[in-house]
Amino acid sequence: MVKMSAIYQGEKHCEATHEPSNSHIVTDAPKDNNGKGEAFSPTDLVGVAAGTCMLTTMAINCEKEGVSIKGSRVTVEKEMSANPRRIAKLNIVIHLPQNIPHDYRKKLEGFALNCPVKASLRDDVQMPVAFHYDM
Structure with a gap:
């Protein structure tokens, strides 16, 4: 706890x-x-939590297998619905090193797609995830 x-x-x-x-x-x-937008909103934190959880979950599993994703990055775009006001969609893009072996990439992506934050969100929150091996 x-x-x-x-x-x-x-x-x-x-x-x-x-x-x-x-x-x-x-x-x-x-x-x-009704805010000033001077910091993360609580729903922004949910979005960044999803992205960082995916990176962290990949890193935990990769380290066990001797694969480094150091320097990887994630961007998250949050879309809200109006009525009721809630997170409707989190567009997530993960940038990973080019040197990740092709035969390992699906396994790596599976780690991200099964992270605890994603698993904790409602099923009707759309969460498309794109993986780019461009670093």
Whole structure:
């Protein structure tokens, strides 16, 4: 179990703390929902959590097999639905090293597509994932 906490600071800003490491992040409501958009929104964090979870899950499994994906990167574009307001779609693009063996790529992609964050989201959240071996 990991304990996290957050304090509402006013003006739709929160400061969250990851208690084991004492690291902090701040959130703000997005401009299209009465905020200033000065930081990640809570739904932005869900999007970046999905992308970083995919990278992390690939890395954990790759390291066990002696494959490095160091320097890989992910971009996430979040689309919201209006009514009800919720995440409708996360467009995820993962850039990986060119030197990943072709016969290993499907296995690597499977690690990403089965990450815990993706598995935790509703089935009706669209989450197309594109893999590019271009680094």
